[in-house]
Amino acid sequence: MKSLWKTRKKFEIQMVGQNLFLIIFEMEEDLELIWEGRPWLFRKILVLFDKLCQAVERDQIKLTSSPFWIKIESCFPEFDKKDLLHAIGSTFGGVLRYEISEDF
Structure with missing residues (x-):
């Protein structure tokens, strides 16, 4: 390391x-x-x-999880981006933070 x-x-x-x-x-x-x-x-x-x-x-000491970056390339315009990201993130244990680019 x-x-x-x-x-x-x-x-x-x-x-x-x-x-x-x-x-x-x-x-x-x-x-x-x-x-x-x-x-x-x-x-x-x-x-x-x-x-x-x-x-x-x-x-x-209980080491049970680690954060990961998950990149989603594109999204249908009818979906609310924040709701979609939180729904996907909740299946992996939650969302710490997210970034939404203009072309998402």
């Missing part, structure tokens, strides 16, 4: 369990950059993230 993530400052990766890692960033901005860049893959495997604000036991 260190070669993939282009951060301004260093970060440290600690193995804390089987397939469970703690990543410590020196800069909050670097953390946000990586967080906003999701989803991330490592060796073609999806990497799931969560932000820890306080110490927590390993067995309390």
Whole structure:
């Protein structure tokens, strides 16, 4: 991941369990950059993230989902674009944000 993530400052990766890692960033901005860049893959495997604000036991960490960008090329003019996007997004767990281009 260190070669993939282009951060301004260093970060440290600690193995804390089987397939469970703690990543410590020196800069909050670097953390946000990586967080906003999701989803991330490592060796073609999806990497799931969560932000820890306080110490927590390993067995309390539940990594179950990751956001994805879904691009819809075109839409029938009779559909309300926002309603359509929310209907599609709800089948995948919800919509975090959406963008509608003029030619959609």
